[in-house]
Amino acid sequence: MNSPEYAPPRLPTGISGLDHILDGGLLAGGVYIVQGPPGGGKTILANQMCFHQANTGQRAVYVTLLAESHARMFAHLRRMAFFDETVIADRVYYIGGYSVLQTGGLDALVALLRGAMQKHKATLLVVDGLVSAQEASSSDRVFKQFIHEIQALADFTQCTVLLLTNVGRASGFFPEHTMVDGVLHLTDELSELRPLRHIRVLKLRGSAPLRGLHSVRISDRGLEVRPRLEALLPEAPVMERLLATADKLEFALPELTPCCVAECVRAR
């Protein structure tokens, strides 16, 4: 395990630009927070990852802690190219966790998550609406205990967990951030009337992510991530190549590039 060749198994997100930024994907069995404002693309990102799991023959569980029904989410997702109704309830499972949380509290929620992960042998679990679990916690300590239990579950089952939350500030202290394996931050802002979406990796354990803001586009093709251009290429020293001896390319304009070649004159 300690050999230098050992690399922890990864779970590609299936979003090529994002996998590039994430240095290959998320860690299998890791817990990640995906945060951002409403409309920032968290739900699309998470669903797209679920369907990618289904496409690669694996299973995903999507648990909503919000009062909103799944039907509304589907109505929104249906126009996305990745959305495939035929794998729902076969490889992608949607579970409403709102009432369980309201009636049974965090313990009942953890039991629900554990049951769903094990029953479906999921490789990806999404918990949408982490803020509901936070509100259901009597103290920070209780909330941290909840995160800790999810971590133990993820580690044990080697299922990667995404926790989606609206609390979308890039700075400030969030105790849960210190506990998880990574934090992805989605933004949606205006620049002179033009909408700009970005993604930023605030934290990524065991990996060397491409840092900084990377642009995000949301369309019928789903969520696409374009790594920042200048971060893509190796920072090779700009070497002045020896151009002085290179061949010359002419314009076939005799006055501009006096022609020595007969074919050049003919070309005119």
Place this chain on the structure above:
Amino acid sequence: MLRGGVRQGSVTMLLGSSGSGKTLLGMQFLSAGILRGQRAMYFGFFEHPDAVLAKCQRVGIGGLKEGIDRGLAEIVWHRPVEGVVDELGESLIETVRRVKPHRLLIDGMEGFERAVDFPERMSNVYSTIAQELERQGVTTLYTTELRMLFGREIEVPINGLSAATQNIILMRHIEYQATLLRVLGILKVRDDDYDGRMREIRITEDGIQLLDTFAAESRVVSGGGLSPDSRAGVTE
């Protein structure tokens, strides 16, 4: 004027005012390559490529359509409002890697600036693009618009790119005996000899012609009024 042309692998800026013939000169460069069997690539933002091709046809810059049909030439066009600079840059770099052109024309370098999210990035974006073009050994011409139509100051508008630009060709209009003429001059050729005289450039049905109009004139580059003495004999 360029003593044989631009060096292979170099980057040349065609700096000129609107309508000065930058695009056509760039297309002439591509056409000259295609006629010699070299691969060419056009990457543009503003003018629709069909319009550019039609214009080339009108002024006798040939070989472009045939080049496209024969797979020697590739045209990539993005509306400047579309997408972000990273998409445009990726598109440019990916096409260059695929096509491996000998000659590349980037028509309207400002297109990248229009699409940038944070203006302070531009200089890094340009040097990234320039490095990749250098790595691919592409000989590149890019056009960029001179903001002032007339005037004594010439501002090189693109930061971060001039360091990676070996040659600068200036194209602009000047007022000459109550007539607007197009002129062309070489502003810079790194490590090479060149002819610094400005020449009148004429775009006719028979292609681009460069004339020795100003043999006896001074102050042509700034575009200001010229001494009304005499217009030098047009020689070719």
